[in-house]
């Protein structure tokens with residue numbers, strides 16, 4: 001493409017030399033953003049996504065270091081590789097953001113989400129719901145004569161799958177926390 | 186020694202400790218305690234503007250012409266919302282500002298109190314960072330940190346919202362020396378990348394420096410280093426609107442501004458170069474034109490302090506994140522240590538190509554003996570003022586582009602214009618800020634009549650403080666740039682682009698106590714300009730110019746650099762349907 005024939009992305013420090021950003025396919029990335037625990041910081045992060053038209057699939061936030069006064073925001077987002085790079089750079093630019101980790105490219109990571117499902121019904125359906133809950137290692141956290149509330153912890157895919165199974169069995173309500181993720185090791 | 190003082194006093198103390206001697210502002214209920222402190226001291230001079238937008242633009246002019254942060258003080262509610270345009274302008278053009286707003290007392294926040302607005306919420310997307318201070322003990326630290334954040338890394342505006350009870354309450358003052366900020370942007374560039382750049386410089390046949398506002402923001406040493414690098418390599422250099430003056434217009438390697446209304450030779454060189462060295466510019470859409478046809482055969486190097494500017498619009502081959510001056514110093518060091526090599530033979534051939542493009546004489550226009558052509562007015566202004574200690578600001582429109590084309594800037598910090606946001610109404614208050622910083626210099630605002638009216642109330646400020654700003658209005662009685670687009674894109678249907686019911690600018694000047702000059706005959710122009718320059722006080726110069734002049738060259742929206750229009754005769758079918766949706 002260029003007459004000088006140099007390698008693409010030759011900066012040793014930037015992420016650009018790790019991966020090509022030519023792609024136009026959307027990718028799903030999990031980002032861990034370490035921020036100062038100060039008022040408005042979440043609004044800044046969310047405002048960045050809405051203002052620049054990026055997607056948020058899930059978002060969780062909580063203080064993780066009381067002494068250091070830092071919170072961890074876990075964001076699952078989708079975009080082309082170029083957009084993902086932009087998102088990370090834009091996040092890194094926010095003054096109270098200390099660190100941005102792309103768990104999807106920085107090595108293997110584990111993702112977990114907590115969810116609750118209220119399933120109403122009687123008879124066979126009720127029995128079947130309980131049986132499937134057992135298979136998914138869901139806990140029953142509340143029960144009445146006509147309903148169960150299950151708690152499922154796992155990957156987002158596992159939770160999706162459980163929801164699909166519960167739907168015909170009388171799923172009336174569900175709540176999900178969004179993804180929390182850590183790099184392995 | 187622990188110092189206890191009121192929040193209002195802390196504000197003044199912190200400003201003094203930060204070396205601030207000038208602020209622009211407008212009082213109101215929520216900042217009265219701070220105004221009371223300002224009354225009782227002599228270190229800081231407060232300039233009372235006539236509208237808060239004017240205060241922010243004045244601070245921008247002050248900042249851009251001095252390299253120091255501009256400081257603004259306004260009240261809550263409408264004071265803060267009036268500052269929003271200026272904040273957005275400063276964010277887009279990376280101008281360091283510290284804006285202080287009053288807020289209703291903490292115990293009333295959220296109650297829809299009188300003149301309450303969610304100022305940090307409203308200004309979050311248009312500041313680099315902002316703070317609401319709820320405890321007087323945190324105030325001085327926040328103030329000092331604000332100056333650091335505004336000026337470190339890519340500069341920008343910051344805002345501190347200070348509730349009135351926090352201003353009244355006593356607290357402990359933390360001196361600036363005690364502040365530790367985690368905000369430390371990277372200034373040194375990656376050494377391997379710098380070496381790669383030098384390798385490319387050694388072998389490139391058609392190199393080009395494409396410089397931007399980042400060179401100016403990095404400080405005068407960056408401009409010096411750029412000049413040394415250009416002189417050493419003999420590479421051509423072009424610049425964005427924001428970067429004018431970093432390399433001197435009278436310098437031998439200068440191609441002029443590039444972009445939508447840039448010079449033919451600059452845009453052609455961008456299109457045809459084999460090595461593009463972007464220094465502190467951001468591939469703005471006014472520069473790139475059609476993205477998929479942007480400089481197709483070049484290796485692209487991008488030096489920028491802001492990682493997010495890299496690969497945002499244009500994919501580059503070598504990104505170098507850091508401060509321009511630091512990086513150029515290293516580039517020079519490496520290039521010299523490797524023997525100062527370039528492919529001089531081929532670079533000479535490249536210059537021959539460029540000289541052919543220059544022969545087009547893209548800035549030529551049809552002269553007139555009857556009416557003043559706007560280009561002619563600027564040529565004369567340039568000829569008659571270029572040897573002065575001169576600063577230029579502009580409004581937004583055709584006149585702005587002509588000013589960039591026909592005026593020459595030989596030093597950084599001499600040219601103040603609203604680039605990123607394109608804010609009509611910027612130039613006049615900005616000229617006031619520049620004049621405040623440089624009382625003895627000649628400060629001229631090249632204006633359009635429509636833009637100028639947007640902040641004309643600042644005439645009062647100029648008079649009050651005896652600021653001899655020259656308002657050089659190219660009066661075409663049109664929203665000229667809008668009219669030009671309507672001519673090219675909307676079948677010459679001039680919807681709402683007439684400047685109707687214009688004031689008599691001479692009488693207007695006189696009503697404020699300034700001097701008014703009217704000029705409509707080309708033969709009177711030189712004398713009239715000299716009268717303006719020599720007058721010791723503010724002047725409104727109403728220069729009646731050709732009403733239907735179009736600004737060329739022009740890269741129409743959605744077109745590539747080598748598809749530039751040079752004159753009215755080339756207009757037919759110039760812009761297609763896809764281009765017309767672009768701004």
Ligand SMILES: Cc1ncc(C[n+]2csc(CCOP(=O)(O)OP(=O)(O)O)c2C)c(N)n1
Nearest residue numbers: 582583584607609633634635636664665666
């Ligand atoms: C605040 C604002 N409103 C609208 C615009 C859109 N706009 C861009 S140029 C222009 C016309 C400017 O007219 P004038 O100041 O007379 O300058 P001219 O183009 O005639 O030289 C307008 C309306 C703008 N840039 N800023």
Ligand SMILES: [Mg+2]
Nearest residue numbers: 633634663665
């Ligand atoms: Mg006009």
